[in-house]
Amino acid sequence: MDASENIEEAIEVLQQLGLKEYEARCFVGLTRLETGTAKKLSELTEVPRTRVYDAIRVLEAQGLVEIQHSSPQRFRAVSLDEATETLRDQYEDRVERLHDALETVEIVDEDDEEPIQQVWAMSGQDGIENRTEDLIETTTDEIVLVIGDESLLTDDLVDTLQEVENGIDLLLGAVNESLEEELRAAVPNATTFISGLEWLHGENAEADETAIGRLLLVDRSTILVSSIVPDTKVEQAIFGEGFGNGLVVIARRLMAQGLISPHDPIS
Amino acid sequence: MDASENIEEAIEVLQQLGLKEYEARCFVGLTRLETGTAKKLSELTEVPRTRVYDAIRVLEAQGLVEIQHSSPQRFRAVSLDEATETLRDQYEDRVERLHDALETVEIVDEDDEEPIQQVWAMSGQDGIENRTEDLIETTTDEIVLVIGDESLLTDDLVDTLQEVENGIDLLLGAVNESLEEELRAAVPNATTFISGLEWLHGENAEADETAIGRLLLVDRSTILVSSIVPDTKVEQAIFGEGFGNGLVVIARRLMAQGLISPHDPIS
DNA sequence: CACTTTTTCACTCGATTAATCACAACACCT
DNA sequence: AGGTGTTGTGATTAATCGAGTGAAAAAGTG
Incomplete structure (x- = not known):
């Protein structure tokens, strides 16, 4: 099946988007799981169980995962649309901040050079x-x-x-x-x-x-x-x-x- | 002046967007320089001169910087609008790939639990x-x-x-x-x-x-x-x-x- | 109260990145 | 030409960060 390829792809892309490997694996794991405990997640994703918690915390702080504070804790991913929307917002915000920061700066005076044949x-x-x-x-x-x-x-x-x-x-x-x-x-x-x-x-x-x-x-x-x-x-x-x-x-x-x-x- | 704050802000944001520190510094340096050599850039950005070249190469590969292959090489940043647009495209592409990869996956069969009081x-x-x-x-x-x-x-x-x-x-x-x-x-x-x-x-x-x-x-x-x-x-x-x-x-x-x-x- | 499971935390190891150095290629000057 | 400072590449070391492991606290269970 190419499902596993897609899973790998998703994990890779999430890392490109700034997540760590464990975080990426956990998030993808949760999207396949509806709701999961640390144990189930660990089994499914190969992330050491003891590190699932850290990963989830980071994901929660980014608004990608919800936590149910019971014992054992339950985790679940927000819907795919919500997740992508959140990521988009995050990025858009950064690009905007970059734009604002740079547009006010610009230009150090310059001892100009020959403007030839460039x-x-x-x-x-x-x-x-x-x-x-x-x-x-x-x-x-x-x-x-x-x-x-x-x-x-x-x-x-x-x-x-x-x-x-x-x-x-x-x-x-x-x-x-x-x-x-x-x-x-x-x-x-x-x-x-x-x-x-x-x-x-x-x-x-x-x-x-x-x-x-x-x-x-x-x-x-x-x-x-x-x-x-x-x-x-x-x-x-x-x-x-x-x-x-x-x-x-x-x-x-x-x-x-x-x-x-x-x-x-x-x- | 708060220009230097903006510069720092820009460098930080660029790192959040996935660039390494040297790459971020070099890019910001170039946006202030119209056109620059490795030496000038190094002086302006505190990036070791010999590392400027590597940083510029990856920036170039991302479409953020142009290189003039003369001796010494000249570098310049693309316009701010071009840069932000390129970054946006890049990100949008990733989010889309993520979406595509995940929407086909979903759901591992589940031995359901009590759907109470969540x-x-x-x-x-x-x-x-x-x-x-x-x-x-x-x-x-x-x-x-x-x-x-x-x-x-x-x-x-x-x-x-x-x-x-x-x-x-x-x-x-x-x-x-x-x-x-x-x-x-x-x-x-x-x-x-x-x-x-x-x-x-x-x-x-x-x-x-x-x-x-x-x-x-x-x-x-x-x-x-x-x-x-x-x-x-x-x-x-x-x-x-x-x-x-x-x-x-x-x-x-x-x-x-x-x-x-x-x-x-x-x- | 034993005994398991869950959770946190501190630590090792390896990989990546920052920083320095040595050297070869080149341009420029007389 | 030959000397001199600049420019580019590659190798090397040092510091940082993330992956992986284990010990032990906290919470549940019978």
């Missing part, structure tokens, strides 16, 4: 997607976006694209027809095309099969290119700003040659 | 509030809610109260006039009153000044009573279900004597 790297699907959406939202003239893997076309991204103002040129490229299809359907106000992005798989196709992720060129002055590393599926991106930026220049050159757009060159 | 305890404002709202939403006939501290009257709670169906009696008590005022304004479809809840401060007023938090009686069969411990401000609650439950019986008795409601007794 190319930045970032990784992680979430962060790159947020940056992508950010850039799209601040565009004034033109967006060129090529999607190289359908896993990157999230609902959020589609939403962002649909809300692009009418005055802005929106060019959406895909690496194959089915994806183009999808794009056209999802974002009717865009011009779609099949990208000539063989330059990654094509002539440069050496050993490592680096898959292209996305390519975003905004107002011909800011570019973001990402790739997906074959093994780990991690998305990595580089990001350049400024009309004179080397990366951006290269991107314009590519466009001029019709490689990433169906349009005529504008050198 | 009184449960829980603590933590978040959890108690969620339970309160849950109970309000599932009411069929009557809600009696007494609020003992204005800090408990959150927007969420007000929303929940406003959405109570018309057929349901909604009685809202407060411990003083200003709070009653507030309640009446926020929830017009309710009957409000000043509660006679001296039984906590009054005759029982021993040494410890236990402040009453909230008292909720739903359909005369489920009750939740909370108090706020003086020092730590932590809210603690007890919770009983079932018409025959001891706690519930006591609550009905109190009502019958007009102590927690302006209405006539229904024994």
Whole structure:
């Protein structure tokens, strides 16, 4: 049965959410038990009986578990919806506190440096997607976006694209027809095309099969290119700003040659 | 200046959100620096210079920081909005995974026990509030809610109260006039009153000044009573279900004597 | 009052994290 | 080129924290 997989998954996730192993095990144990004593819980979860109490106390303080002060004590988990809601509240609260604390701070005066040719790297699907959406939202003239893997076309991204103002040129490229299809359907106000992005798989196709992720060129002055590393599926991106930026220049050159757009060159 | 307090706060919160100390310090450092090298960061944040690199790497992998691969390397934080959004996404994803994993599991068959006189305890404002709202939403006939501290009257709670169906009696008590005022304004479809809840401060007023938090009686069969411990401000609650439950019986008795409601007794 | 079960608490061991150090690679200067 | 300070990596030590164990107090049971 894959129930035990789910149990393990739940325990892992709870730990990522900040619980200790015993706490996670106990909570999951309780969700399967309706109501339980330390003994039953210990048997079910492999947590040493003598430590169940500590774990439960912590869980209770977080509002995830109720305690019946009888003897023996009975424990039970709050409903799944209540639990997730509580966790959400907790996290939302933290993120907000972080936001408040940082927005008032900012900026130590700076002996500035050369603002030239900056190319930045970032990784992680979430962060790159947020940056992508950010850039799209601040565009004034033109967006060129090529999607190289359908896993990157999230609902959020589609939403962002649909809300692009009418005055802005929106060019959406895909690496194959089915994806183009999808794009056209999802974002009717865009011009779609099949990208000539063989330059990654094509002539440069050496050993490592680096898959292209996305390519975003905004107002011909800011570019973001990402790739997906074959093994780990991690998305990595580089990001350049400024009309004179080397990366951006290269991107314009590519466009001029019709490689990433169906349009005529504008050198 | 309280800027440094905010900085400490931010570092703490980031750790609660799962970052290590060095990672948190580096991130906060970068939000104050526009762009920084390992050396500058180390000076600003007290993180050993040689450890800055590791910290930045994990931040980068989380999408919180960008790296410029020059020499020396330059780092910069993504915008505050991007960062919080990324953190939110991350968390939301986890909570969802938890939900999915647990909803398919549930329930180990049980040699049932006596379902009598159960009184449960829980603590933590978040959890108690969620339970309160849950109970309000599932009411069929009557809600009696007494609020003992204005800090408990959150927007969420007000929303929940406003959405109570018309057929349901909604009685809202407060411990003083200003709070009653507030309640009446926020929830017009309710009957409000000043509660006679001296039984906590009054005759029982021993040494410890236990402040009453909230008292909720739903359909005369489920009750939740909370108090706020003086020092730590932590809210603690007890919770009983079932018409025959001891706690519930006591609550009905109190009502019958007009102590927690302006209405006539229904024994 | 013996005798079990439940509960708390203090302690060991191992793993993770913070902190320091040694060294190789590199940029910069004359 | 060669010297000099800076930059990045890896190894090493020290401190901290959590998992696991056992002793003993407290509560129940016959």
